[in-house]
Amino acid sequence: MLRNELVAHLHQLLEVDQYQDYAPNGLQVEGPEQINKIVMGVTATQALIEAAIDRQADAIIVHHGYFWKNEPQAITGMKFQRIKKLIQNNLNLFAYHLPLDGHAKYGNNAQLGKLWQLEDITPAPGLVRLGRLSNPMSIEEFKHRVSETLAREPLHLPGGPEQIKTVAWCSGGAQGYIQQAVDWQADVYISGEVSEQTTHIASESGIHYLAAGHHATETWGVKALGEYLQNKFGIECQFVDCVNPV
Incomplete structure (x- = not known):
């Protein structure tokens, strides 16, 4: 090509x-x-x-x-x-x-929603997504799902209910968008990184926060894009994971 x-x-x-x-x-x-x-x-x-x-x-x-x-x-x-x-x-x-965070099919956030088996019910356009679980589950069960799919243990800042139904998320360093998740009345908000104030916002606003890793939440868009290019154009695409603990 x-x-x-x-x-x-x-x-x-x-x-x-x-x-x-x-x-x-x-x-x-x-x-x-x-x-x-x-x-x-x-x-x-x-x-x-x-x-x-x-x-x-x-x-x-x-x-x-x-x-x-x-x-x-x-x-x-x-x-x-x-x-x-x-x-x-x-x-x-x-x-x-940002185009590889926000794309409706190949973006990091779209891919994470599929990975975590969430029905996307986002009420407004933007990078932050809101999803619904088909059946409520405990926060511990959902943490296990995140941990298994991303191959890393997320940092959990508690604040929400024991049984969760709605999850908001945004890949990478998007901890600053937690207020949007609070405004949407999500039970959990997930991003890659965490700040000092995130702890207080979560505990005082009644929402769980999971810091799941900047790198770990952003491998999915490039993987999906590579698969798309290989299937559409026959170009050999190899994903190389230079592991980053952050």
Whole structure:
């Protein structure tokens, strides 16, 4: 597949123009025009670049790329070493941040809803989702479901009822959206990270909070996107998990 065709297709598929983001979405570093093999990953780290080189990939597609707002613009240090490696080895780098959180089918949040067997009943558009369990269960049972599916134990800040029915969630570092979950009267809110004040908001607002891992909640969009590209265009796509405990 030609690089420009992939750029155009992903731009339309992921509805990039709908998002005001913190970094550019799309092609960030240009490599070969013809793309036959893609490595998918969460973050464009040196380890992921090395994995793509080892696999003789033509492109990398990630959720966390480069050139974030408010970061130094100079290409030095770690950023220089990463970009140098991409250019030296003729690798394309694509990155999709909020579009790969919010997409209705291939986004992290859509994939997490499927993973946790939630019926999506989100009342308003946005990144935060609201879902309903088919049958109420204890918070301990639901924590076990999250732990099993993400292969990590979430940090639980208690505050909600023992039996839960509604779950709100948003992948990554979205603990700041907990008030939206409270406003929707969710029993549980799940995101990747946690802040000091999250403990108090949960306990005083009557909601459970699960910090399930930034990385762990954001592997699912790139995995789903890779499967889609492989099935639609016959491009070999390999997900490489550079494990991150955060």
